[in-house]
Amino acid sequence: MIKENTFMTLIEGSTILYSLSSHPPLIEVSHLIPENVLVSGTEVIPGVVAPSKQMSNVLKKPTLMKTITCYLDKLSLHLYPTLEKFEKELVELLNADRLLKKDQVSDGSTVVIQERRLHVCVHNSWCYVQKPQVVVLIPGTVQRKSASFSKSLPKQSLVLRSRIQLKELVKHQMYGIVFHLEYVFSSSTGADGKCWSCSQPQKV
Structure with a gap:
């Protein structure tokens, strides 16, 4: 294995001794460190x-x-x-990809958007510090100020009606909030009598 690694050099007659043991104090900060990562005690761990x-x-x-x-x-x-x-093009691309995989031009089915989900979570640049919250967005109209007009103009957007609470934020430059948009699609029954659904994640 060492011979195959270009970053390691085999030294004849050398030996590496190590031991594995548990360290209970690390349990308190384990949610801030990704799994299977080597960490030094001198490193700056966000959080x-x-x-x-x-x-x-x-x-x-x-x-x-x-x-x-x-x-x-x-x-x-x-x-x-x-x-x-955006959603019209997304549906068209998904439908075209579905038909391409089935090697068909049309099967009588229609792809529609079933649900729009938003995953929200705090990230410390190493990993998610808590399990992402999943909420449902709905199309709605919000007032948005125009650059050329002083008055607000209505704009169609995806809106969240509820409030999101995030408890794990820290005043640290490496902390941030991650938003992950996911679309759930479904298809009407086609000629084969089957109905299918799928989800398409979209990072924002």
Whole structure:
């Protein structure tokens, strides 16, 4: 295995000794570190108090940074160029791909959008720090200010009517909120008498 790795050199007569053991203090910060990742005690782990002269190895006794609670209200997504054109093209592309896989020109089925889901979660640039919340968006009209007019103009968007609460935010430049848009499609019964549905994730 070492011979196949261009970043490692075999040294004759050398030996590496190591041991595996559990470290209970790390359980408290395990949600901030991805699985199967080697981490040094001198690394800056987003969400963990950074190393200092008094504590050079933060993994010996890690301390979580103070979290804040954030609320997202009146959330709306504006898709380019417009919501109607975006979804129309998305449905057409999906239907064309479906027919191509079946090697057919048309089968009498019609693809329609069944649901629009938004996955929202806090990310520390290493991993998601909590399980993403999944909410349903609905088409709606919101007021948006025009660049050339002082008055607001109505614009068709995907709107969330409820409030989202995020508890794991930290005042750190590597923390952020990730939005992941997912479309769920369904098809009317075709000539083969079958009905199908699928989901199409879309990062925003």
